[in-house]
Amino acid sequence: MGIDTPATRNLFPVEDSIAELGQLATTAGAEIVGTVTQKLDSPSPSHYLGKGKLHELGDLVLAEEATVVFFDDELSPTQQRNLEAALKVKVLDRTALILDIFARRAATREGQLQVELAQHEYLLPRLAGQWSHLERLGGGIGTRGPGETQLETDRRLIRTRIERLKRDLEAVRRHRSLHRRRRAVRGVPVVALVGYTNAGKSTLLNAMAKATVLTEDKVFATLDPTTRRIKLPSQREVLLTDTVGFIQKLPTHLVAAFRATLEELAEADLLLHVVDISHARAS
Template sequence: MAQMEKAVLVGLETQDTQWNIEETMHELALLAETAGAEPVAEIIQKRQRPDSAFYVGKGKAEEIRLIVEETDAQLVLFDDELSPSQRRNLEEAVAVRVVDRTALILDIFAQRAKTKEGKLQVELAQLHYLLPRLTGMGVQLSRLAGGIGTRGPGETKLEVDRRRIRKRISDLKKEIEEIKKHRTLHRKARQEVPLPVVTLVGYTNAGKSTLLNALTNADVFAEDKLFATLDPTTRQVELPGGSMFLLTDTVGFIQKLPHHLVAAFRATLEEVLEADLLLHVVDTSHPQAAEQMNAVQNILQQLGAQELPAIVVFNKMDMPEAHANLSALAGEWPEHVAVSAKNKVGLDTLLEAISDNLQKNHVRLDLTLPFGSEKILAIIRKYGQLEQEEYKADGIAVRAVMPRPWAEKVKNSLVEGAAEFADDK
């Protein structure tokens, strides 16, 4: 097993800081551990604004160098994104590798991506990050023997020039666009049998994958680490009344989510927009649960998904801290369900809430089917609730409640021909 790199963590609190500095530093430590580093020291500086040359100021940079020497650290992790010149100046000042929050998250994503699309999206984000930092990096990267912040393009294309990076970015965008077209085809095929789509969203490590496993008896990888899963997963779930829906997991959100990642993963994140219902999963035991919820809401707003129907799922109720936090959170989010995905507690209540919410997207059908429409009747029985079926002189009088997509298909079938619709099934 490779030896963990020792890391000094550095944060800056300014007059414009939006996040709780202690919490973001704690999160930086978790990110470091997830990437394979051991935090050995933490430095927080307060100043009006970041220093243009050294981010923390030249004197503080010297202090960091002394701590690096005392702790024998191999790298310094900064809690914000650094400009190319700030990073170069800091590396000269502290004499070890300097990695900012964006590069750290990109490094974790490079480790976690498993599908072809995930790997392409991570590489695209890394190259967008690398491009403005290319000047002067060749010598620095050439003397590195790998490690955090050097995986991906930085490790395999040390001397690549801007033209070749731009060409690679163009190629990656084309490949991702092709995959997006395939996803669109899959989505259309899925809409041919339009089961409702419920999508899990939430802060990283909120327990989305554990909840998906609990509801579907799936075996999706779940671990108590940030970004334990990266690639989206979809499974079919049965509701108490026997109807079905598709449950999709998504990448976890995080405070200060790098814009490179939001841009690169937009195609994947936009799957959220196709959902009939969102399940906003919350780590209720976390001391900053409210702030994490706000971070998720901000990203949903960026995606244009803030108006989608949503159920707040307060997870990890098996943790003692969760009960104290729940009383404070429930006031602001009265429509919620409290569960323990780990212990499979509260799942029946959650499924009932999902069922009730999806029912709101149902419509009533009152129509007369021509004789010989038994196959359409079978579809209505399978995907809706048949309330009345009466054979009359002019046809079969039907009253039913169905999901809106299926109701539209039934109506269209009467125009286009019942036999064609039924045979397609």
């Protein structure tokens, strides 16, 4: 489900955006049975889409026996709650979907820390009615202070966890910057491969470095940066870094959480932009 608003029309048309949402959903394991879009001046604060469209969507959910509806933007906690109440199925927004894919893909400790931080920050304002998500946190029993409700306790636990994750990530960041400084001293230039997700960055790294990084026709196959030393035809050595791909409407929590990874880019000597030439908007 997506909406077509004047604010996004020229930047990222709803057809492209909804196609990408479908690709994200498929990557996460869903099967698409239908899509609905609506032209609106701006999203409705209560339900994101209009009343009539909501009915149409509800009918489609019933007819197709859908179990989840994906929304193409980040929903406010209120919109999400209202939509779940109206549609009586699970409602996931673009952010939750991307977070879910990232959570499955994170392979290194740093990647996992970054994803967990983003998940907790997304979850915090949406806590009411999301009890099932909290089971993983565990350890809640017996730590509740006097007079606190379960919700307050959960919020406190999550805030504590967020602080902890930020500290751990800070340590990772310091370690990385030391690493980079050492590389700089040795004078080996860094070339970073950047570009849209699924554009072919890892394939290019593999070809140039004779490496075996995972490549797949799925979005976000790569989350953690990989660096390989290669020799150019001129015999000059450079470090080639493969990075996480970009996507439209990237959740702000993820941008912040992936700062450590993105810092690699800021300090590269050359950014090599990889573009999928078969993409409609490649030119």
